[in-house]
Amino acid sequence: MVASLQTDLNRTLRFHAGLIVLTNLRLLHLEEAVFHEWKLGDIHELVLEEMGPTVALHLQTGDSTAWHWRLTSRFLRDIEAFIVRFHELRGSNGNDDEAGDDEEEDLFAAEPASVPKLASKPLLRLLGFSRPWIGLMLCGLGLTVASTGAGLIGPWLTMSLVDDVLIPLQSATHEIDTARVYRFAGGLLGAAVLTWILKWATTYVVARLAERVTSQMRRATFEHLQKLSLGYFNKKRTGDLISRIGSDTDNISLFISINFIDFACDVLTIVFTAVVMFSINPVLALAALGPLPVVAWLVQWVRVRLRGGFAAASRAWSAMNSVLTDTIPGVRVVKAFAQEQREIERFRQQDQHIFDTNDRVNRTWSFFEPTIYFLTDIGLLVVWSVGAWCVAQEHTTVGVLTGFVLYVGKFYGRLDSMSRFVASAQRAASSAHRVFEILDVKPDMPVNKDTRQIGRLTGEIEFRDIKFRHGIRQIIRGFSLKIAPGEMIGLVGPSGAGKTTLINLVCRFFDVSEGAILVDGNDLREIDVMDYRRNLGLVLQEPYLFFGTIAENIAYGRPGATRAEIIAAARAARAHDFILKLADGYDSMVGERGQQLSGGERQRISIARALLVDPAILILDEATSSVDTETEREIQAALDHLVKGRTTIAIAHRLGTLRKANRLVVLENGVISETGTHDALMKHGGTYARLHAAMEEVNHA
Amino acid sequence: MKILTTGSSLALIDAEGVRHENVRPVRLFPLTDPQHWIALVGENGRELACVEDLNTLEDEPRQILAGALAQREFVPVINRIVNITRATDGHDWHVETDRGSTVFRLETDESIQSLGGSRLVIFDKAGTRYLIADVAALDRDSRRKLERYY
Ligand SMILES: Nc1ncnc2c1ncn2[C@@H]1O[C@H](COP(=O)(O)OP(=O)(O)OP(=O)(O)O)[C@@H](O)[C@H]1O
Ligand SMILES: [Mg+2]
Numbered sequence: 120m121v122a123s124l125q126t127d128l129n130r131t132l133r134f135h136a137g138l139i140v141l142t143n144l145r146l147l148h149l150e151e152a153v154f155h156e157w158k159l160g161d162i163h164e165l166v167l168e169e170m171g172p173t174v175a176l177h178l179q180t181g182d183s184t185a186w187h188w189r190l191t192s193r194f195l196r197d198i199e200a201f202i203v204r205f206h207e208l209r210g211s212n213g214n215d216d217e218a219g220d221d222e223e224e225d226l227f228a229a230e231p232a233s234v235p236k237l238a239s240k241p242l243l244r245l246l247g248f249s250r251p252w253i254g255l256m257l258c259g260l261g262l263t264v265a266s267t268g269a270g271l272i273g274p275w276l277t278m279s280l281v282d283d284v285l286i287p288l289q290s291a292t293h294e295i296d297t298a299r300v301y302r303f304a305g306g307l308l309g310a311a312v313l314t315w316i317l318k319w320a321t322t323y324v325v326a327r328l329a330e331r332v333t334s335q336m337r338r339a340t341f342e343h344l345q346k347l348s349l350g351y352f353n354k355k356r357t358g359d360l361i362s363r364i365g366s367d368t369d370n371i372s373l374f375i376s377i378n379f380i381d382f383a384c385d386v387l388t389i390v391f392t393a394v395v396m397f398s399i400n401p402v403l404a405l406a407a408l409g410p411l412p413v414v415a416w417l418v419q420w421v422r423v424r425l426r427g428g429f430a431a432a433s434r435a436w437s438a439m440n441s442v443l444t445d446t447i448p449g450v451r452v453v454k455a456f457a458q459e460q461r462e463i464e465r466f467r468q469q470d471q472h473i474f475d476t477n478d479r480v481n482r483t484w485s486f487f488e489p490t491i492y493f494l495t496d497i498g499l500l501v502v503w504s505v506g507a508w509c510v511a512q513e514h515t516t517v518g519v520l521t522g523f524v525l526y527v528g529k530f531y532g533r534l535d536s537m538s539r540f541v542a543s544a545q546r547a548a549s550s551a552h553r554v555f556e557i558l559d560v561k562p563d564m565p566v567n568k569d570t571r572q573i574g575r576l577t578g579e580i581e582f583r584d585i586k587f588r589h590g591i592r593q594i595i596r597g598f599s600l601k602i603a604p605g606e607m608i609g610l611v612g613p614s615g616a617g618k619t620t621l622i623n624l625v626c627r628f629f630d631v632s633e634g635a636i637l638v639d640g641n642d643l644r645e646i647d648v649m650d651y652r653r654n655l656g657l658v659l660q661e662p663y664l665f666f667g668t669i670a671e672n673i674a675y676g677r678p679g680a681t682r683a684e685i686i687a688a689a690r691a692a693r694a695h696d697f698i699l700k701l702a703d704g705y706d707s708m709v710g711e712r713g714q715q716l717s718g719g720e721r722q723r724i725s726i727a728r729a730l731l732v733d734p735a736i737l738i739l740d741e742a743t744s745s746v747d748t749e750t751e752r753e754i755q756a757a758l759d760h761l762v763k764g765r766t767t768i769a770i771a772h773r774l775g776t777l778r779k780a781n782r783l784v785v786l787e788n789g790v791i792s793e794t795g796t797h798d799a800l801m802k803h804g805g806t807y808a809r810l811h812a813a814m815e816e817v818n819h820a
Numbered sequence: 821m822k823i824l825t826t827g828s829s830l831a832l833i834d835a836e837g838v839r840h841e842n843v844r845p846v847r848l849f850p851l852t853d854p855q856h857w858i859a860l861v862g863e864n865g866r867e868l869a870c871v872e873d874l875n876t877l878e879d880e881p882r883q884i885l886a887g888a889l890a891q892r893e894f895v896p897v898i899n900r901i902v903n904i905t906r907a908t909d910g911h912d913w914h915v916e917t918d919r920g921s922t923v924f925r926l927e928t929d930e931s932i933q934s935l936g937g938s939r940l941v942i943f944d945k946a947g948t949r950y951l952i953a954d955v956a957a958l959d960r961d962s963r964r965k966l967e968r969y970y
Contacts (some may be wrong), residue, residue, distance in 0.1 A: 236944065682849065682857060683872070699846055699859055699867055702947070706851040708933070 122204040124197055124552055126150075128173065128189040139176075139188065141205060146178070148186070148702045155186065159209065165202050172591060174198060192591045241551035242544065244634040245371065248339075249332045259324040260314040263380060266317030268389040271395065272310035276303055278399075282518025321380060331374035333368045340364050346562050349628040358441030363557060366436060367550035374547030382540045385533040389543055392530045393482035399523060400515055401451035406505040407527045410494040414534055421487045425545040433549055435476045439469040446714070480781025491538045495531035502527050570647040575637050576654045577604040578766030580625065585634035587617075587624055594620045596632075596789040607767040607779030612786035613808065618770045619660060621786070622740050625768065626655060638736075656765075658733030658742040659703070667699055670705040672713070672724055676732040684731060691757045692727035693750055694720070694812065718745035726754065730761060737762060739769040743776060751776065773812055821869055823860075823881040829886055831861055832868055840868055845888050850895075851935055851949075858885065862946070896922070897951045898942070901962040904969070910945065917950065924948065932970045940970065 122141045129135035129150070137150035145781050146162060148155040157180065166177040169192070176198055178186045190198065249256050280303045284296065311531045341364060396404035427591055446462045506520040580602040587595040602608055610618050622627050624636060627643050636643045643651065656676075664672045673688055674680040680688075686703065689695045697720055701707040713721045722745050729737060739758075743751040751773070759779050771777050774797075783800055785793040785807050793805045800807035822833040822842075826954045832843040839861045848857040848870075858871045874882050896917035903914040910927040924944035926932075938955040955963065 668852075670852070682853065686848065686857065686870075696866060699848070699861055700865060703850050704846065704848040705857075706849050 121208055122201050124176075124201045125194065126188050126190050127194070128191060130187070130189060132189060134283055137188070139201070141201070141208065143208065146205075148188070154171065157186075162205075162209075165205050165765055167198055167202060169195075169591065171595065186422055187392065193592070199715070200471040223352050233383050241548050241555055242736070244555060245375070245547075245551055246331065248335055249328065251335070252328055254332050255324060255328045255331070259321060259328055259380065260278065260383065262317055262321040263326055263383045264387060266314055266321050267384050269310060269314040270388070271391055271529075272313075274306060274522050274529070276306050276310065276396075277525060278518050278522030279303070280307075280518075284315070287519060291380050325380040329372045329374075329379075332375060334637065336371065336554055337364055337368050340368075343560070344556050347560060348562065349623070349637075350717040351560065356437075356441040358439070358444040359437040360557070361444065362433075362440040363436045363553050367433060369777065370433075370550040371547050374543050378547075380542050381536055382544070383795050385537045388533045389537075392526045392533075394732055396523065396526050396530075400509070400520055403502060403505055403509065403515070403520075403523055403794055406501045407498055407523075407530065409501055410498050414491060417487065417490060418538070421483060421538075422541055422545060424483045425480060425542055426549065428476060428483065430549040431476040431545040432473065432480060432546075433553055435469065435473040439447060439466070439473055441468050442469050463740070474565075480542075484538075488538050491531075491535050495535060499524065499527055516653065570645060571641065572649070572650050573639065573641060573646045573654075578602075578654075578735040579604045579637075579639050580736065580766060580768075581640075583635045583637065583638040585631040585636060587620060587629065587632050589620075594789050595624070595631075598786075598789070598791060599634075600784060600791065600794075602766055602768070603767055605764055606782070607762050607780045609774075609780030609783040610768060610770045610786060611772075611774060611777065611783060611807065612792075613810075614772075617789045618786055618788045622657075622738055622768065623772070625736075625738065626657060627690040653732070653799070654735040656729035656732050656737045658722070658725050658729045658739045660740045660744075660770075662713070664709045664716070664721055664724060666709070666711050668703075668706050668708055669701070669724060672709060673705075674729045675728050680731055685727075688727040688731040689724075691761055692723045692728050693753045693757060694723035694727050697723070719747070719750065722746060723750075723754070735765055737765050737767045739767065739771075741770055742773065744772065755779070757780035774807075774814055823884050825884055830860075830884065832862075832869055843868060844892070845885055847889065851941055851951075858889070882910045888922055895949045895951050898958075900959060904965050913942075913944075915950070924950065926969075 121143055124139040124141075126137040126139060127134060129137070135150065137148065140147045140149070144159055146157045146159060157178065161180050163181050165177060168175040168177060172192055173706065174190050174192050174195060176188045178188075180186075280300075284299055284303065344360065365754075393404070393408065396407060407813055412571045421687065442462075446466070446574065453459060502524060506515070506523065509515040510517060510520055553731075580600075582598050582600045584597050584599050585595055586593065586597055598621065609622070612618055620629075624631055627648055629638075630644060637653070638646070638654075665675065669689075670682070671686050673685050673694075677684075682705075686695065688699060689705075698705055698707070707715075709716055709724070711720075713724070716724070722742060726739075726742055729739075743754055746754065755776065755778075760778070769780065770776060777783060778797070781796075782794055783797060784791055785800070785805070787806060793800055793803060793807055821835055824831045824833070824842065829841070830843045830845070832840045834840065841862045843860050846859045846861050847854055848859055856873050858873070858874065859867045860869045862868045871885070873879060874885060877885065892946065896919045898915045898917050900916040901913065902916060904919070905912045905914070907925060910925050912923050912925050914923050915921065922948075927945050932943050933943075935941055940952040940955060942950040942952070944950065952958065952966075955966065958966065
């Protein structure tokens with residue numbers, strides 16, 4: 120088998136599973152009872168046709184056996200790969216003479232079955248995160264055992280105290296043994312002090328472990344986010360990501376530091392006490408442990424209920440964060456359209472949702488805890504009555520019974536705190552799940568293993584019939600262009616034509632669907648992307664400044680730049696003059712997203728930022744759209760001098776900005792409709808001339 | 821280039837021999853590098869000249885410039901935080917600075933910013949800057965107080 124393709128629709132567009140298999144000799148189609156086959160030699164072509172949310176794959180044979188399949192567009196990539204394989208195969212077979220006597224490959228042997236890795240339980244995966252601190256973990260565990268053990272000394276001593284000292288004293292058959300009383304009192308005090316110190320150490324060690332693990336998780340998650348492509352962030356809501364990295368990891372931290380240790384303690388105590396109780400008096404012990412199965416069943420019942428509840432709570436929390444990250448940055452629009460009340464309502468709804476989900480969870484476990492408590496009381500009652508009977512029958516002593524009751528108290532106290540553990544473990548599990556969900560996203564831009572380092576480029580760019588789609592929408596439909604080093608290309612075209620998309624492809628924020636972009640003769644997909652981007656200077660349509668000073672923002676692409684270089688870049692971008700007027704000059708804070716600056720000022724800072732990296736390829740996407748015409752002319756003059764020696768792609772709606780361009784490329788509907796100089800295009804009288812005329816009209820109106 | 825004092829203001833004769841009145845010196849990096857990069861700005865707000873390092877100037881113009889800068893300069897350096905009290909909108913900081921004791925009001929914790937290392941700048945409600953040159957050099961009591969806000 121060379122390749123296979125699953126189909127999910129039949130020709131009447133009803134869901135129907137099928138399989139197309141390509142071998143070195145034949146193309147087979149299997150669909151339940153139906154089976155078709157074509158000899159490779161008979162097939163003229165496989166053609167893909169996009170039809171909105173579905174796709175048709177046409178098989179052309181030149182006679183009446185032609186066929187077509189329909190698939191949903193989620194298989195688009197697979198179909199493309201399949202067609203590529205088909206072409207490769209035909210290309211290689213063409214060299215052979217008659218392929219007829221070749222052995223056909225085994226149909227199903229070739230493909231190694233890829234076993235999907237089952238996601239392990241989130242809490243177990245947490246253990247993986249603690250691996251680097253295994254020492255700390257063992258230390259915490261050891262301390263837990265020690266402190267739990269120390270906590271059990273008290274009741275033991277009490278037992279002897281009652282039987283050997285107090286009761287004999289009461290029955291007045293003995294003199295009081297003062298030394299012995301002191302020893303017991305001393306022993307009890309010692310046990311208390313030991314427990315205190317050990318617990319202190321345990322709590323600290325475990326809290327530290329929890330902080331370490333969650334900080335590691337946060338870092339790993341953020342690091343992973345940085346690796347994901349723009350496509351991922353386009354789909355994600357900021358608030359959701361924030362709450363996953365923020366509050367979800369916090370849930371986990373709380374769980375590890377408080378509940379996990381308690382849980383370990385609880386289990387140990389329960390086991391220890393059970394052992395001790397059985398060794399003292401098996402009958403009493405059995406009586407005491409009677410309610411245990413009920414508890415176990417209860418835990419399971421609650422666990423299932425809580426799991427869904429906490430997941431819903433986390434999601435509700437995310438939704439609320441999303442409302443915040445949506446409305447707070449957009450506060451100007453909210454106010455301008457007087458929609459405060461509506462945003463308040465939107466927030467109220469999300470908040471109500473949080474309330475409701477939490478309320479549901481609380482209802483479950485508020486029932487659970489008192490129930491455990493109730494069972495404790497029952498257990499004690501049973502022990503007292505069985506104990507009283509035993510004492511009456513002289514099977515046991517009062518001292519043993521006293522000690523026993525203390526143990527039973529401890530035992531059920533632990534069960535009680537274990538019940539809290541159930542809740543927080545479920546919360547942590549659903550939080551961990553949400554964090555791992557981010558970590559499990561595969562970077563969707565295939566990272567080529569053996570990418571080349573390219574160093575400094577000369578700036579030659581070639582687009583070879585590239586196509587690109589966002590989801591199922593084709594945005595670039597076959598774009599070919601060769602840009603010489605140092606050439607300035609002006610990219611114009613109506614809004615939505617795909618200009619910014621093209622730039623995104625040059626920056627390799629997305630990969631082309633078909634064709635290739637080559638820089639200095641290297642396919643973009645084969646060179647190291649970081650290394651490549653160091654050659655780029657990018658000014659985006661919506662300039663983005665980071666919270667920090669102006670100097671920091673200008674030096675963003677080259678943190679090591681000297682002040683002289685920063686000033687020079689700012690001067691070239693005509694930003695220097697307005698920076699002078701700010702109270703703190705280059706040390707002024709720009710506010711979040713640069714909100715304290717005007718739109719034109721932000722643009723000039725981002726031009727300075729692009730110039731400072733001294734890029735081989737300069738990309739200006741509407742870089743001067745928000746500055747006044749005079750400033751634009753000045754920036755233009757500075758750029759004219761700076762674009763020398765670098766390849767420049769400039770997008771502008773104000774066509775005058777592109778005066779200096781060596782060539783203008785008009786993009787319409789994802790294809791080039793015209794290229795040439797300003798004069799040539801004006802003479803040609805096409806789209807460019809029309810855009811130009813419209814602009815003149817506006818200017819002179 | 822020549823810098824002159826004319827009464828209370830400065831004048832500059834630039835390389836082409838043109839004389840500019842009412843020139844004011846502006847620090848480009850007033851917080852991170854106050855001793856370098858001083859721009860001389862004309863009446864129209866445009867930069868006329870820029871001095872990278874004051875020490876490269878002759879004595880006379882340097883003193884004139886330093887004097888003019890000192891006139892416009894007001895960044896008290898906090899030596900001790902005496903008390904921080906709650907006010908209706910923010911907190912009142914009672915401090916001792918190199919320019920004497922004062923009280924200023926801070927609106928939010930975000931008004932305190934790090935300048936890298938242990939240097940802090942504090943912007944009060946009115947926009948005046950106060951500098952803490954080195955947090956570690958403050959006395960223990962002041963550091964405790966500061967810790968609650970930064
Ligand atoms: N992330 C996305 N997902 C889906 N479609 C997108 C996405 N980004 C852009 N598009 C679509 O791609 C088309 C081209 O967008 P692009 O931003 O390239 O236009 P443009 O030529 O830069 O327009 P303008 O001049 O208005 O900036 C638009 O129709 C837009 O709706
Ligand atoms: Mg655009």
